[in-house]
Amino acid sequence: MDLALQLLFTGIGIGAVYALVALGFVLIFRATNVVNFAQGEFSMVAAYLMVVAVEAGLPYWAAFIVALLGMALLGVVFNLGVYYPLRHRTYLPVIIATIGASILLANSVLAIYGPQPQVLEGWFETPGIQVGPVYLDSQYLLIIGVTICLVVFNFWFFEKTLLGKKLQATSQDKEMASLLGISVSTMIMITFIYSAVLGGLAGILVAPVLFVSIQMGSTIALKAFAATIIGGFGDVAGAIIGGLALGVIETFGAAYISVPYKDGFAFLVLIAFLIFRPQGIFGERVAEKA
């Protein structure tokens, strides 16, 4: 039982990271109908920005704000440079452009900062606390807390605010939203900014656990992408549940079946969903939606 509790906590912690990145995938998909394969690199860039800001002597909280502002700026540049010029094309060129952008981001950071992995200290001086038989890593506690806050915030933002409703309207039907006086391009710009900040937040939060490296984004993004499919592509709640489920499944699978095939469990679940429920947990069939 002690073992299961420890595994559950760790699984939820790592799953929360997948969920944060998956949220970015979902928001951009809802707004533009394309998958942004550079979402993982947003996490990596933010972690490096944070390292640079801390090394420059900024207090941790200030470095955090600077890194997130940097990500907001990256969201603007990404929208204008990658999505906007291709917005009238089919989804395929846009997806390929995001793959190209992800390679460009990774290699740019490599060229500027070098290949050395970096250590980013966590928010807390205490690395964790022991609660009975379970060790609670303070960074994972923070990640879980932030994820819960974001679930609440997203619900409030998208359901209760005018801006959130405008974003929802844009994602559901751009032409109708435009006819109703909503600036579609502005809404898409806001979506890219928010997604870049979300991806960045995930990167900054997970950096003290996984270290800061060029590869960190792609590793997380692959699992986050699987999480969005499991949860239901395009569904915010699905991304959260999918991410958490994936984290827990792979952790328990590693502990009770096989450690070397840990990644295999995650992708087995993904394949099973693609075969038996391709719309994911919360997704609707397209025919039903119509």
Added chain:
Amino acid sequence: MKLTRRDFATGIAAGIAAPYLIKSANAQGATIKIGMCAPVTGPAAESGGYAIKGAKLALEAVNKAGGILGKQGELIVEDDQTTNPGIVLAFSKLASQPDIVGFLGSIRSTQVHAMAPDVIKLGKPVMIGGTDPNLTHMGNQWLFRCRPNDSYSGRVIAEYGVSTLAKKKWAVLHSTDAFGTAGGKALTEALTKLGAPPVLDQGYANQSQDFTPVVLAIKQSGADILGSYFTFENDLGIFARQLRQLGVNIPWVGSPSIVNITALKLAGPALYNTYGVADYAEDSSEGSKAFGKIYRDAVKVAPDNQSSWTFDAINVLSAAINKAGSTDSGKIREAILATKKFAGAEGEYNFDQNGDGLHGYNIVKNEKGNITFDKHIEFND
């Protein structure tokens, strides 16, 4: 002027022969070229940078001392991207240059396995750092190892843990690639021979983000000592931190990556008081000390095996070419195999007929981040 039939025939012959003569002239060009596959990008890019610096420092010294066959040595580096397809591509690019007389391969066994078939086809000497014992025992006569192989590291880890630390309940942890699998197997065999078969033999996939299940398995196994073979320092750093956080404080003797500069930086205090088998230990010999001084002066960081093996590889290869007196691959091969009592940064090289140059390991300890030399264990087989 009248063009005779003989003039015409001579002209045609010269035209046909010219490209070959030019190519041959290039092959005997102003420099002696050595190719190097190194991870400039990818997860091992940092250690790749150290490897290139080690090779360049050696070549600088060789050139200052008169060069190779009276010419200056030149290093041609290709990025292997830290992947198997990457090193195959990098090696094929280098192999297509006929004036390259010898090569430096990878420190990663899995990459050396990937390039090995092309090495046989090319038939030129390739110095390697991969420690999977099979690499020099699978009939490839062109691979020459400048690090001790894992049959030695497994025996040294087992011997030190059982005899010196007096621990018999072992957990063996290793990556599931060629390096980790071979290392884990060698350690398990050595422990079994010493009457201490492991209570846990656990593999893990490279680039794991979480080691909680592994740490809990070690905890549950009741092991009183841990032996490890980690391929990537990122994995080692994450594991070390989680091991300590989850309250596992048993002695730990690891393969050389446990004392790598990158691992020490990432894991920090989580690696304090651990032991490592190290092919390079600065205080282990006069050659090691000399390399340490050269490297610190030039690079301003502490040396480790990433740079020491390439430093030695260039020195051994250059000396062998000079001894052979020719760039003929067969003669260079014979000269490398005849290399005995050659003082390198990693120790004394005595090549056997398989192409293994070193036959022992150092035991070092991490004392609050400083790596201190304990002892060297040499084998005669």
